[in-house]
Amino acid sequence: MKVIAFTSRKGGSGKSTLAAHLSVFADAPDAPAVLIDCDPQGSLALWHELRQAETPVLVKCEARQLGETVEAARADGVKWVLIDTPPHNTADIAAAMRVADLAVIPFRPAVFDIAAVAATLEMARTLGKPVLPVINSAPPRRGVHPSHVVTEAREALFAMNATPWAGQVTTRAAYAHALASGQAVGEFEPGSAAAAEMIELWQETRRALGLKEGKRR
Ligand SMILES: Nc1ncnc2c1ncn2[C@@H]1O[C@H](COP(=O)(O)OP(=O)(O)O)[C@@H](O)[C@H]1O
Numbered sequence: 001m002k003v004i005a006f007t008s009r010k011g012g013s014g015k016s017t018l019a020a021h022l023s024v025f026a027d028a029p030d031a032p033a034v035l036i037d038c039d040p041q042g043s044l045a046l047w048h049e050l051r052q053a054e055t056p057v058l059v060k061c062e063a064r065q066l067g068e069t070v071e072a073a074r075a076d077g078v079k080w081v082l083i084d085t086p087p088h089n090t091a092d093i094a095a096a097m098r099v100a101d102l103a104v105i106p107f108r109p110a111v112f113d114i115a116a117v118a119a120t121l122e123m124a125r126t127l128g129k130p131v132l133p134v135i136n137s138a139p140p141r142r143g144v145h146p147s148h149v150v151t152e153a154r155e156a157l158f159a160m161n162a163t164p165w166a167g168q169v170t171t172r173a174a175y176a177h178a179l180a181s182g183q184a185v186g187e188f189e190p191g192s193a194a195a196a197e198m199i200e201l202w203q204e205t206r207r208a209l210g211l212k213e214g215k216r217r
Pocket residue numbers: 010011012013014015016017018043087136137138169170171172173175176
Protein backbone atom coordinates (compact mmCIF):
# COMPACT_ATOMS: atom_id res chain seq x y z
CA MET A 1 0.00 0.00 0.00
CA LYS A 2 1.19 3.52 -0.78
CA VAL A 3 0.04 6.65 1.00
CA ILE A 4 0.07 10.00 -0.81
CA ALA A 5 -0.61 13.25 1.06
CA PHE A 6 -1.69 16.38 -0.81
CA THR A 7 -0.19 19.21 1.14
CA SER A 8 0.45 22.92 0.87
CA ARG A 9 0.41 25.75 3.32
CA LYS A 10 -1.61 27.79 0.85
CA GLY A 11 -5.34 27.43 0.22
CA GLY A 12 -6.60 27.22 -3.35
CA SER A 13 -3.45 25.57 -4.68
CA GLY A 14 -5.27 22.49 -5.97
CA LYS A 15 -4.90 19.88 -3.22
CA SER A 16 -8.51 18.74 -3.30
CA THR A 17 -8.70 18.98 -7.09
CA LEU A 18 -5.65 16.80 -7.69
CA ALA A 19 -6.53 14.34 -4.91
CA ALA A 20 -9.99 13.75 -6.40
CA HIS A 21 -8.85 13.37 -10.01
CA LEU A 22 -5.87 11.17 -9.20
CA SER A 23 -7.88 8.94 -6.86
CA VAL A 24 -10.05 7.90 -9.79
CA PHE A 25 -6.99 7.06 -11.92
CA ALA A 26 -5.46 5.16 -9.02
CA ASP A 27 -8.54 3.12 -8.18
CA ALA A 28 -8.91 -0.25 -9.90
CA PRO A 29 -10.74 -3.45 -8.94
CA ASP A 30 -7.43 -5.16 -8.13
CA ALA A 31 -5.89 -2.00 -6.59
CA PRO A 32 -8.55 -0.18 -4.58
CA ALA A 33 -7.96 3.42 -3.57
CA VAL A 34 -9.28 5.23 -0.52
CA LEU A 35 -9.56 8.99 -0.28
CA ILE A 36 -9.18 10.44 3.18
CA ASP A 37 -10.70 13.88 3.63
CA CYS A 38 -8.83 15.40 6.51
CA ASP A 39 -9.90 18.98 5.73
CA PRO A 40 -12.80 20.20 7.92
CA GLN A 41 -14.00 22.13 4.85
CA GLY A 42 -14.93 18.75 3.40
CA SER A 43 -14.44 19.57 -0.31
CA LEU A 44 -13.84 15.94 -1.21
CA ALA A 45 -16.73 14.75 0.93
CA LEU A 46 -18.97 17.10 -1.06
CA TRP A 47 -17.56 15.78 -4.35
CA HIS A 48 -18.14 12.24 -3.14
CA GLU A 49 -21.76 12.98 -2.29
CA LEU A 50 -22.29 14.19 -5.85
CA ARG A 51 -20.59 11.12 -7.20
CA GLN A 52 -22.64 8.24 -8.54
CA ALA A 53 -19.90 5.64 -8.54
CA GLU A 54 -19.24 3.96 -5.19
CA THR A 55 -15.49 3.97 -5.70
CA PRO A 56 -13.04 5.21 -4.69
CA VAL A 57 -14.20 4.94 -1.11
CA LEU A 58 -14.06 8.16 0.90
CA VAL A 59 -13.38 8.40 4.61
CA LYS A 60 -13.60 11.61 6.61
CA CYS A 61 -11.32 11.81 9.59
CA GLU A 62 -9.54 14.19 11.90
CA ALA A 63 -5.77 14.42 11.68
CA ARG A 64 -5.34 12.68 15.04
CA GLN A 65 -7.19 9.65 13.61
CA LEU A 66 -4.99 9.41 10.50
CA GLY A 67 -2.73 6.65 11.84
CA GLU A 68 -5.58 4.29 12.69
CA THR A 69 -7.50 5.19 9.50
CA VAL A 70 -4.49 4.36 7.33
CA GLU A 71 -3.89 1.11 9.21
CA ALA A 72 -7.55 0.13 8.77
CA ALA A 73 -7.18 0.69 5.01
CA ARG A 74 -4.06 -1.49 4.98
CA ALA A 75 -5.92 -4.26 6.81
CA ASP A 76 -8.72 -4.03 4.21
CA GLY A 77 -6.28 -4.65 1.34
CA VAL A 78 -6.34 -1.09 0.03
CA LYS A 79 -3.53 -0.32 -2.44
CA TRP A 80 -3.62 3.49 -2.55
CA VAL A 81 -4.46 6.01 0.13
CA LEU A 82 -4.78 9.65 -0.92
CA ILE A 83 -5.07 12.20 1.88
CA ASP A 84 -6.46 15.69 1.36
CA THR A 85 -5.36 18.18 4.01
CA PRO A 86 -6.33 21.64 5.23
CA PRO A 87 -3.99 24.50 4.31
CA HIS A 88 -3.50 26.40 7.54
CA ASN A 89 -3.24 23.84 10.30
CA THR A 90 0.47 23.05 10.46
CA ALA A 91 0.01 20.18 12.91
CA ASP A 92 -2.57 18.52 10.68
CA ILE A 93 -0.37 18.85 7.59
CA ALA A 94 2.53 17.33 9.52
CA ALA A 95 0.30 14.47 10.71
CA ALA A 96 -0.62 13.67 7.10
CA MET A 97 3.01 13.83 5.98
CA ARG A 98 4.06 11.50 8.79
CA VAL A 99 1.81 8.67 7.58
CA ALA A 100 2.59 9.33 3.89
CA ASP A 101 5.13 7.78 1.53
CA LEU A 102 5.03 10.90 -0.66
CA ALA A 103 3.87 14.48 -0.26
CA VAL A 104 2.42 15.96 -3.46
CA ILE A 105 2.70 19.75 -3.19
CA PRO A 106 0.53 21.59 -5.70
CA PHE A 107 1.21 25.27 -6.21
CA ARG A 108 0.18 28.01 -8.58
CA PRO A 109 2.95 29.67 -10.57
CA ALA A 110 2.63 33.01 -8.74
CA VAL A 111 4.93 34.75 -6.31
CA PHE A 112 3.01 34.30 -3.03
CA ASP A 113 2.22 30.72 -3.85
CA ILE A 114 5.85 29.92 -4.62
CA ALA A 115 6.89 31.53 -1.34
CA ALA A 116 4.44 29.27 0.49
CA VAL A 117 5.99 26.17 -1.08
CA ALA A 118 9.19 26.83 0.89
CA ALA A 119 7.39 26.25 4.20
CA THR A 120 5.79 23.03 2.96
CA LEU A 121 9.11 21.76 1.59
CA GLU A 122 10.80 22.55 4.88
CA MET A 123 8.23 20.53 6.76
CA ALA A 124 8.69 17.55 4.43
CA ARG A 125 12.47 17.77 4.83
CA THR A 126 12.20 17.85 8.59
CA LEU A 127 10.00 14.74 8.48
CA GLY A 128 12.24 13.05 5.89
CA LYS A 129 9.45 12.68 3.33
CA PRO A 130 9.91 12.62 -0.45
CA VAL A 131 8.04 15.37 -2.27
CA LEU A 132 6.51 15.92 -5.68
CA PRO A 133 5.91 19.64 -6.25
CA VAL A 134 3.33 20.14 -9.03
CA ILE A 135 2.62 23.37 -10.86
CA ASN A 136 -1.16 23.74 -11.01
CA SER A 137 -3.39 26.30 -12.71
CA ALA A 138 -0.69 27.03 -15.23
CA PRO A 139 -1.29 29.10 -18.37
CA PRO A 140 -1.51 26.85 -21.44
CA ARG A 141 1.70 25.89 -23.23
CA ARG A 142 2.47 27.60 -26.53
CA GLY A 143 3.21 24.60 -28.70
CA VAL A 144 5.75 22.64 -26.67
CA HIS A 145 6.94 25.68 -24.72
CA PRO A 146 5.65 26.35 -21.23
CA SER A 147 4.59 29.88 -20.35
CA HIS A 148 7.39 31.98 -18.89
CA VAL A 149 5.61 32.05 -15.51
CA VAL A 150 5.83 28.26 -15.42
CA THR A 151 9.53 28.34 -16.32
CA GLU A 152 10.15 30.93 -13.60
CA ALA A 153 8.18 28.91 -11.04
CA ARG A 154 10.22 25.84 -11.88
CA GLU A 155 13.48 27.79 -11.51
CA ALA A 156 12.31 29.11 -8.14
CA LEU A 157 11.80 25.54 -6.98
CA PHE A 158 15.26 24.48 -8.20
CA ALA A 159 16.63 27.38 -6.16
CA MET A 160 14.95 25.79 -3.12
CA ASN A 161 16.75 22.52 -3.95
CA ALA A 162 13.50 20.91 -5.00
CA THR A 163 12.64 19.30 -8.33
CA PRO A 164 9.12 20.04 -9.51
CA TRP A 165 7.29 17.81 -11.94
CA ALA A 166 8.48 18.56 -15.48
CA GLY A 167 4.86 18.68 -16.65
CA GLN A 168 2.12 21.05 -15.62
CA VAL A 169 -1.56 21.05 -14.72
CA THR A 170 -3.07 23.71 -16.93
CA THR A 171 -6.00 25.93 -15.94
CA ARG A 172 -8.91 24.11 -17.53
CA ALA A 173 -12.61 24.45 -16.84
CA ALA A 174 -12.90 20.66 -17.22
CA TYR A 175 -11.22 20.09 -13.85
CA ALA A 176 -13.83 22.13 -12.00
CA HIS A 177 -16.76 20.98 -14.16
CA ALA A 178 -15.90 17.32 -13.65
CA LEU A 179 -15.74 17.75 -9.87
CA ALA A 180 -19.04 19.64 -9.83
CA SER A 181 -20.66 16.57 -11.35
CA GLY A 182 -18.99 14.15 -8.96
CA GLN A 183 -16.56 12.91 -11.57
CA ALA A 184 -12.90 13.00 -12.50
CA VAL A 185 -11.75 14.33 -15.87
CA GLY A 186 -11.09 10.82 -17.18
CA GLU A 187 -14.79 10.07 -16.71
CA PHE A 188 -16.17 13.48 -17.60
CA GLU A 189 -14.16 13.96 -20.79
CA PRO A 190 -12.22 10.81 -21.64
CA GLY A 191 -9.41 11.52 -24.07
CA SER A 192 -9.40 15.25 -23.28
CA ALA A 193 -6.27 17.32 -22.72
CA ALA A 194 -7.18 17.48 -19.01
CA ALA A 195 -7.49 13.69 -18.80
CA ALA A 196 -4.12 13.33 -20.55
CA GLU A 197 -2.49 15.67 -18.01
CA MET A 198 -3.88 13.67 -15.10
CA ILE A 199 -2.64 10.41 -16.64
CA GLU A 200 0.84 11.94 -16.92
CA LEU A 201 0.67 13.23 -13.36
CA TRP A 202 -0.44 9.83 -12.09
CA GLN A 203 2.50 8.17 -13.89
CA GLU A 204 4.87 10.73 -12.36
CA THR A 205 3.38 10.09 -8.93
CA ARG A 206 4.04 6.38 -9.37
CA ARG A 207 7.63 7.10 -10.40
CA ALA A 208 8.09 9.37 -7.38
CA LEU A 209 6.96 6.40 -5.25
CA GLY A 210 9.58 4.22 -6.94
CA LEU A 211 6.97 2.25 -8.91
CA LYS A 212 6.84 1.33 -12.58
CA GLU A 213 4.40 3.02 -14.96
CA GLY A 214 0.89 1.72 -14.59
CA LYS A 215 -1.59 0.73 -17.25
CA ARG A 216 -2.91 3.77 -19.09
CA ARG A 217 -6.56 3.52 -18.32
N1 LIG B 1 -6.05 23.29 -12.96
C1 LIG B 1 -7.18 23.93 -12.63
N2 LIG B 1 -7.98 24.47 -13.57
C2 LIG B 1 -9.11 25.12 -13.25
N3 LIG B 1 -9.55 25.29 -11.99
C3 LIG B 1 -8.79 24.79 -10.98
C4 LIG B 1 -7.58 24.07 -11.24
N4 LIG B 1 -7.06 23.69 -10.04
C5 LIG B 1 -7.90 24.13 -9.10
N5 LIG B 1 -8.94 24.80 -9.64
C6 LIG B 1 -10.03 25.48 -8.93
O1 LIG B 1 -9.42 26.32 -7.95
C7 LIG B 1 -10.12 26.27 -6.73
C8 LIG B 1 -9.19 25.80 -5.61
O2 LIG B 1 -8.79 24.46 -5.85
P1 LIG B 1 -8.79 23.39 -4.67
O3 LIG B 1 -8.43 22.08 -5.27
O4 LIG B 1 -10.07 23.47 -3.90
O5 LIG B 1 -7.57 23.94 -3.79
P2 LIG B 1 -7.16 23.55 -2.29
O6 LIG B 1 -7.77 22.22 -1.98
O7 LIG B 1 -5.66 23.49 -2.34
O8 LIG B 1 -7.66 24.67 -1.41
C9 LIG B 1 -11.30 25.34 -6.95
O9 LIG B 1 -12.42 26.13 -7.26
C10 LIG B 1 -10.90 24.50 -8.15
O10 LIG B 1 -12.00 24.09 -8.92
